[in-house]
Amino acid sequence: MSTNEISITVKLFAFFRENRFKQQEQTFPATITVREIIQRLGIDPEEVGVTMINSRHCTLDQTPVQGDQLAIFPVIGGG
Amino acid sequence: MAEKIYRVNMTNLTTSTEPVPDKWLGLGGRGLTSTIVADEVEPTCHPLGGKNKLVVAPGLLSGTVAANSGRLSIGAKSPLTGTIKEANSGGTAAQMLAKLGCKALIIEGLPEGDAWYTLLISKDGVTIQEEQELVGKGNFDVVATIGKRTDEKHGIITIGPAGEMKLSAANISIKDPDSHLRSSGRGGLGAVMGSKRVKCIIIEPTDAKVEIVDQEKFTEANRAFTKALVDNPISQALGTYGTNVLVNIINEAGALPTRNFTNGQFDGHEEISGETMHDIIVEREGKPKHNCHKGCVIQCSQIYNDKEKKYKTSGFEYESIWAMGADCCVDNLDHIAEADHLMDDIGVDSIETSVAMGVAMEGGLLEFGDGEGICRILREDVAKGTPLGRIIGCGAASVGRAFGVTRVPVVKNQAIPAYDPRAVKGMGITYATSTQGADHTMGYTIATNILGVGGSIDPLSQDGQVELSRNLQIATAAIDSTGMCLFIAFAALDDEKCLPALVDMINARFGADLTADDVTNLGISILKTERAFNEAAGFTNKDDRLPEFFYEEPIAPHNVVWDIPDEELDKFWDF
Numbered sequence: 001m002s003t004n005e006i007s008i009t010v011k012l013f014a015f016f017r018e019n020r021f022k023q024q025e026q027t028f029p030a031t032i033t034v035r036e037i038i039q040r041l042g043i044d045p046e047e048v049g050v051t052m053i054n055s056r057h058c059t060l061d062q063t064p065v066q067g068d069q070l071a072i073f074p075v076i077g078g079g
Numbered sequence: 080m081a082e083k084i085y086r087v088n089m090t091n092l093t094t095s096t097e098p099v100p101d102k103w104l105g106l107g108g109r110g111l112t113s114t115i116v117a118d119e120v121e122p123t124c125h126p127l128g129g130k131n132k133l134v135v136a137p138g139l140l141s142g143t144v145a146a147n148s149g150r151l152s153i154g155a156k157s158p159l160t161g162t163i164k165e166a167n168s169g170g171t172a173a174q175m176l177a178k179l180g181c182k183a184l185i186i187e188g189l190p191e192g193d194a195w196y197t198l199l200i201s202k203d204g205v206t207i208q209e210e211q212e213l214v215g216k217g218n219f220d221v222v223a224t225i226g227k228r229t230d231e232k233h234g235i236i237t238i239g240p241a242g243e244m245k246l247s248a249a250n251i252s253i254k255d256p257d258s259h260l261r262s263s264g265r266g267g268l269g270a271v272m273g274s275k276r277v278k279c280i281i282i283e284p285t286d287a288k289v290e291i292v293d294q295e296k297f298t299e300a301n302r303a304f305t306k307a308l309v310d311n312p313i314s315q316a317l318g319t320y321g322t323n324v325l326v327n328i329i330n331e332a333g334a335l336p337t338r339n340f341t342n343g344q345f346d347g348h349e350e351i352s353g354e355t356m357h358d359i360i361v362e363r364e365g366k367p368k369h370n371c372h373k374g375c376v377i378q379c380s381q382i383y384n385d386k387e388k389k390y391k392t393s394g395f396e397y398e399s400i401w402a403m404g405a406d407c408c409v410d411n412l413d414h415i416a417e418a419d420h421l422m423d424d425i426g427v428d429s430i431e432t433s434v435a436m437g438v439a440m441e442g443g444l445l446e447f448g449d450g451e452g453i454c455r456i457l458r459e460d461v462a463k464g465t466p467l468g469r470i471i472g473c474g475a476a477s478v479g480r481a482f483g484v485t486r487v488p489v490v491k492n493q494a495i496p497a498y499d500p501r502a503v504k505g506m507g508i509t510y511a512t513s514t515q516g517a518d519h520t521m522g523y524t525i526a527t528n529i530l531g532v533g534g535s536i537d538p539l540s541q542d543g544q545v546e547l548s549r550n551l552q553i554a555t556a557a558i559d560s561t562g563m564c565l566f567i568a569f570a571a572l573d574d575e576k577c578l579p580a581l582v583d584m585i586n587a588r589f590g591a592d593l594t595a596d597d598v599t600n601l602g603i604s605i606l607k608t609e610r611a612f613n614e615a616a617g618f619t620n621k622d623d624r625l626p627e628f629f630y631e632e633p634i635a636p637h638n639v640v641w642d643i644p645d646e647e648l649d650k651f652w653d654f
């Protein structure tokens with residue numbers, strides 16, 4: 001891994017897991033945004049409801065850093 | 080059929096039907112139960128004494144074909160909280176009562192002697208019958224026995240052994256379309272029904288229809304409303320994973336109360352999650368999708384089978400799974416399902432009782448994680464009414480007192496459900512200020528704090544939480560009066576066509592001319608009525624507080640405490 005790459009843990013939930021994974025370490029360019037990660041995963045950003053970095057809500061334009069945990073949820077609800 | 084008030088006096092065992100007084104005409108569901116309780120029940124009365132009344136009311140749109148409109152409200156003064164109470168549930172009863180023209184059923188007084196009674200509701204009114212066969216039976220047996228006595232089509236509202244014992248976590252069960260159970264869970268209303276020695280209420284089926292003033296307008300509005308619900312992506316996820324889809328997201332947000340509220344994340348979250356539950360249901364040929372009443376288009380309920388592919392439980396909700404799961408550290412869904420089934424059968428609230436188990440575990444009764452031990456205690460103690468079982472069946476605060484535990488997550492004696500208020504501040508406001516003790520459904524700020532529905536407000540910040548909770552509590556009080564399931568709120572918050580369609584349906588049904596503002600005002604007046612009852616019962620702003628430990632013990636992973644100042648909480652009622 002070069003210095004302009006980061007490795008982060010990506011977690012997927014609900015139907016985003018279908019034909020993908022629950023949790024994976026992945027390497028990305030250091031400048032990548034959450035939106036670009038979502039697109040690389042073949043997920044339509046329109047379907048994304050909530051994203052969190054290290055258990056805090058984040059925007060799709062945020063850039064994760066080395067070692068972050070990124071959680072991606074579809075639009076879901078309950079109660 | 081003209082709507083009537085059905086009244087049952089259990090002191091002298093008489094019944095009557097009365098015309099609906101003008102002041103109650105525009106009300107239904109929670110608006111009606113709370114207004115009747117406030118009008119007719121002495122706020123300082125003993126909840127299990129002769130002065131309390133149990134009021135059952137379908138919503139304003141129940142009995143019509145309006146999507147998701149078959150919810151039932153049951154109200155009284157609560158033996159758990161001492162406040163006014165409304166518990167809301169599905170099942171077939173609301174639609175059947177509405178079709179019979181029963182606007183509300185009021186059960187008052189207490190009979191002398193040891194006899195038990197069944198109430199039979201038909202188009203001619205109510206009759207009281209002495210009951211022997213059903214006494215002592217669990218809820219599932221009650222439903223099966225009545226099924227044989229009458230037919231499968233009758234509606235049933237019943238209490239289990241917990242209600243007969245007047246335990247303060249006793250719930251009231253409502254038969255669903257598959258002869259399974261839905262529960263009016265919170266606040267111990269089963270004990271109020273038990274105090275009146277009514278074991279069950281049987282509702283006769285009818286071909287009668289609810290009157291609709293403007294059928295064409297109604298049909299059109301219902302079409303738009305249904306579309307808004309069906310198109311909503313949250314509705315779709317609810318149909319697939321049920322409400323239990325929340326385990327993973329609340330865990331990720333660090334707000335999943337774990338090990339009696341000492342951590343915000345649970346190592347076993349994946350094992351009890353909605354995703355895992357969905358896979359198990361499919362593998363065992365259960366149903367991931369199921370409705371608690373005919374006409375629900377969201378279908379968040381499900382049928383969960385055991386390893387032998389036989390029915391184990393349904394309406395397997397996130398809050399129950401969280402409580403038995405993360406809060407008691409049980410990471411085995413089959414143990415949780417067994418406990419859920421037992422609690423339904425005994426007739427105790429699955430939130431209150433499970434949180435009570437978590438407190439008991441801290442008190443040393445069982446090891447955390449001992450799912451089999453929980454089931455054993457439910458079967459051998461709570462169901463049979465041993466002294467230990469009665470302590471647990473009276474809820475988390477009761478266990479805290481009996482075991483000397485100070486970390487007792489309750490507000491006004493009612494257990495705090497599945498969202499830690501330190502990590503989701505809006506929920507803390509709702510728990511503290513709700514007119515009914517800690518209850519997530521009173522103002523579900525998770526929508527905006529976590530799920531990004533109706534905007535987004537940082538769950539850890541102090542800003543905007545009071546207003547958020549207030550707006551949601553007002554809207555909820557109004558929705559709870561329509562007979563609508565609260566899950567329509569997700570569509571209502573984000574789809575601008577949804578709420579107007581709902582108002583149009585109410586107008587078409589009654590020939591009224593309400594605006595969205597009138598609906599908000601209805602919510603406001605319900606909250607104020609409930610608050611006034613509580614104040615007259617002796618509650619003050621000092622009761623609108625969270626337990627001490629939330630102020631003092633930081634919770635991981637965010638290491639936050641409850642930090643909303645008391646003065647801020649008191650501003651909730653500035654409206």
Ligand code: SF4
Pocket residue numbers: 147169369370371372375376377378379380564565566
């Ligand atoms: S969404 Fe769930 S709770 Fe609401 S009416 Fe449908 S099955 Fe019942």
